[in-house]
Amino acid sequence: MNEARESILVKSLAQRLSELTPHEGRFATPLADVTLMRSDHDTEPATVFEEPAIVLALQGIKRGHLGDEVLTYGAGQGLVVSLPMSFQCDTVATRPGSPMLAIHVRINLETVRDVVTHMVDAGMPAPPAMSPRAMAVMTLDAPLLDVTRRLFTALASKVDAAVMGASLVRELHYRVLQSSAGVCLRELITWRGRVGTVLRSIECLRAQLDKDWQVADLAREASLSSSAYHAAFKDLTGQTPMQYLKTARLHRARQLLGLTSRSSAEVAFEVGYQSPSQFSRDYKRQFGVPPSQDRGTSL
Missing domain, CATH: 1.10.10.60 (Homeodomain-like)
Known part of the structure; x- marks a missing residue:
């Protein structure tokens, strides 16, 4: 999938997420580990204590302030937080009538452990011994966008969410593990790193x-x-x-x-x-x- 097609898919997913979030706020879903987020206005930096999570941005801009470093991610990008940690974050809605839209997925360490075990058994080498910060920005590539699309479809139906939701969240973990931000996540389940x-x-x-x-x-x-x-x-x-x-x-x-x-x-x-x-x-x-x-x- 080329960049133009990926951009079209991001916009399509943003439209679907907008429909699932009719007003500003955080929205629970039939899947306990999945939360939808919408912000209609820019927000000032606020301190949060975040559990390990994957945040996929589909519209607008979010920023995480970690020490002197600022990690900025916008539509078509995501943030991985691999440790329970405190940092400041803020939101930019980009323009009036264009809210920040994102999906928050809590990382399940048992799922990470099981997926990494299968990846290694299939021949994927272990991650390097050293990792960057415990927060990393990634690009939402075609496989990540595809599983996000199917996850949104499942969330629209309680039955679909109950039957297919867990497998889709597992696949999302796998796609993130394959991304540029996957190193710090893979190292979570090894005590040597x-x-x-x-x-x-x-x-x-x-x-x-x-x-x-x-x-x-x-x-x-x-x-x-x-x-x-x-x-x-x-x-x-x-x-x-x-x-x-x-x-x-x-x-x-x-x-x-x-x-x-x-x-x-x-x-x-x-x-x-x-x-x-x-x-x-x-x-x-x-x-x-x-x-x-x-x-x-x-x-």
Whole structure:
């Protein structure tokens, strides 16, 4: 498929996505791991805590700010986030009446592991030992656009989604693994690469946010020296391990506050803060509002 035909297909998919998203917002689908996104206006950079995900842009522009680096992707491009991580993102609708349209697919590590096993068994070599950042932009080539088209068709029918949805999401994982952004994703399921070792430590950290973590503890979980771990972590995520820990605690606190009526102090202690006043200061600095304002809002 040449570039002209791919451009036509992107526009066609954008039209279908526009029909599935009648107004601005995020839309759940019959598939739990698939969410549709529409933004009718430009947005200012906002901090998000993103789980491993694939985001396919079909119209407009999205940007991810990772440290000093800005990853920009627009219609016909996608973003792969291979680690649970915090970064800023914003949206450009490009022009009035032309909203940003994208599809968000949560990465399933078991699916990645199974697909990579089959790829290697079929003769595809293992990825190199070193990976770039844990975020990467890719071009939506013909196979990726084709599976996206078939996924949209399935989403229009609950029966089709129930019968074919899982296999289509699996195929989407496979096509992404074959793309230029596939290296960091493939390395997720091997402990020898930087992405895999850092992920292992992140899983331990997030399972015990209230623990008094030190870099040496996390480095031990990753089987790296403290200096090597610190460098790899910052290179991949754009944050130091301690910056990441604070951000993870604050985002978890925001979830807890939105779902419960517990006091800010109770939530602060649950996520690992020893000082409620420090928690309140960090929370307001991160989200622009005091924790009391987010209590019971189901964020």
